[in-house]
Amino acid sequence: MDAADVLIIGGGLIGCAAAWHLARGGTDVLLVERGELNAGASGQNAGSLHFQIERRFLEHGEALADQAARTVALSRLAVTEWRDLPAALGDDRLDVAMHGGLMVAQSDDEVRLLERKAALEARWGLPTRLIDGAEARAIAPYLADDVRAASFLADEGHANPRLVTRALADAAGAAGARYLPRTALRALVPVSGGWRATLRRGAADVEVAAASVLIAAGAWTMAVGALAGVHLPVFPIGLQMNVTERVAPFLPHLVQHVGRRLSMKQAHDGNVLIGGGWPSRLARGGDGFDLARAPTVLADSLTGNLAVAAATVPQVGALNLIRTWTGVVAITADQLPLAGAVPGRPGLFVIAGGSGFTLGPTLARAVSAEMLGRSVGDAAEAMALVAPARFAHLNAMLA
Numbered sequence: 196m197d198a199a200d201v202l203i204i205g206g207g208l209i210g211c212a213a214a215w216h217l218a219r220g221g222t223d224v225l226l227v228e229r230g231e232l233n234a235g236a237s238g239q240n241a242g243s244l245h246f247q248i249e250r251r252f253l254e255h256g257e258a259l260a261d262q263a264a265r266t267v268a269l270s271r272l273a274v275t276e277w278r279d280l281p282a283a284l285g286d287d288r289l290d291v292a293m294h295g296g297l298m299v300a301q302s303d304d305e306v307r308l309l310e311r312k313a314a315l316e317a318r319w320g321l322p323t324r325l326i327d328g329a330e331a332r333a334i335a336p337y338l339a340d341d342v343r344a345a346s347f348l349a350d351e352g353h354a355n356p357r358l359v360t361r362a363l364a365d366a367a368g369a370a371g372a373r374y375l376p377r378t379a380l381r382a383l384v385p386v387s388g389g390w391r392a393t394l395r396r397g398a399a400d401v402e403v404a405a406a407s408v409l410i411a412a413g414a415w416t417m418a419v420g421a422l423a424g425v426h427l428p429v430f431p432i433g434l435q436m437n438v439t440e441r442v443a444p445f446l447p448h449l450v451q452h453v454g455r456r457l458s459m460k461q462a463h464d465g466n467v468l469i470g471g472g473w474p475s476r477l478a479r480g481g482d483g484f485d486l487a488r489a490p491t492v493l494a495d496s497l498t499g500n501l502a503v504a505a506a507t508v509p510q511v512g513a514l515n516l517i518r519t520w521t522g523v524v525a526i527t528a529d530q531l532p533l534a535g536a537v538p539g540r541p542g543l544f545v546i547a548g549g550s551g552f553t554l555g556p557t558l559a560r561a562v563s564a565e566m567l568g569r570s571v572g573d574a575a576e577a578m579a580l581v582a583p584a585r586f587a588h589l590n591a592m593l594a
């Protein structure tokens with residue numbers, strides 16, 4: 196039987212970031228990935244580094260917005276994490292650009308929403324600046340004339356999702372972590388001193404003993420949790436993204452909309468990426484959603500997203516669209532991440548849910564520290580909010 200101190204399930208950004216931190220911390224790490232590295236959400240996402248409170252937290256009442264605001268501390272840590280990441284990885288090819296982000300409002304109601312959001316952010320120490328339309332256009336001349344106001348955060352930006360996970364995996368490998376692609380977890384049982392995993396590799400089953408296990412399986416978290424006999428309430432959502440032809444640089448910022456679904460930025464090579472939470476349709480089959488098949492593009496999402504983009508940044512309306520694609524994001528019942536020790540299952544940890552590109556490196560650092568028995572420092576309060584303990588009632592009667 197193979198053995199490792201820590202077995203990580205999932206070769207996305209989060210699994211690879213945790214492998215890097217744990218291996219650097221002196222741990223013998225084995226990371227297994229059912230398919231290929233970065234083939235899940237980590238390689239399909241929009242690459243936004245958005246630290247302002249997201250629109251999705253503002254559209255379901257005060258309680259959710261207040262709760263989201265309490266995790267702003269994680270966003271503040273994530274700013275530093277992303278600023279430092281290229282140097283820490285010794286890799287300047289991640290296309291990290293943090294030239295600021297604007298969340299815009301075009302109606303009276305949206306201006307009020309922006310003001311409410313900015314007040315929450317101020318309370319939790321995020322230095323968002325509320326500006327009027329004229330100042331927004333002075334910073335971002337490409338914005339539509341009817342943009343009434345914006346909240347500006349100087350640290351927002353984007354990075355290249357196709358490059359980041361690979362760089363983290365390389366760093367993890369250099370620190371001694373082992374990686375097995377095309378290897379799926381099939382069973383996970385608690386044993387004395389840790390966990391015994393059954394992995395399917397090719398046609399063979401391989402047994403691995405590990406003192407700890409980190410589930411970093413994205414949209415598959417619930418299924419992987421079931422293999423360990425726990426409910427990890429993380430639900431798959433199909434999203435879609437669009438990208439235009441390459442054009443000369445004109446959009447240095449991340450642009451979001453407080454009232455409509457929009458995230459937009461210009462990538463390093465000139466393409467404009469347009470998304471913002473527009474749904475695609477998850478495949479269905481067997482007993483439920485079929486995550487082995489890519490979600491289907493929805494025409495209404497495509498036209499809706501492009502219409503919002505052109506209404507916010509008119510010159511985007513003249514660009515040719517070259518590709519639309521779908522991906523699956525994982526979301527919890529309260530929309531916050533699920534990160535930390537799983538109660539009642541010693542040695543089992545999870546990181547999933549939410550804006551895992553922006554927050555993934557920060558969550559991976561914090562949970563790795565927890566696994567190494569080290570302090571999570573400034574992250575402690577926010578990590579308590581996102582800990583799996585808040586869903587412990589789901590597992591209270593599970594044998």
Ligand SMILES: Cc1cc2nc3c(=O)[nH]c(=O)nc-3n(C[C@H](O)[C@H](O)[C@H](O)COP(=O)(O)OP(=O)(O)OC[C@H]3O[C@@H](n4cnc5c(N)ncnc54)[C@H](O)[C@@H]3O)c2cc1C
Nearest residue numbers: 205207209229235236237240241243380413522551552553
């Ligand atoms: C279209 C889209 C746009 C997004 N835009 C943004 C954005 O702009 N900013 C942002 O912050 N976030 C964004 N996200 C969310 C972000 O991409 C994810 O939160 C993040 O990538 C999650 O990383 P992960 O490593 O947890 O999951 P994943 O990258 O999905 O990796 C999980 C891996 O686990 C593997 N796995 C599953 N089951 C098993 C098993 N049994 N055995 C072995 N391996 C297994 C899977 O094959 C997969 O590779 C977006 C997501 C989507 C889909």
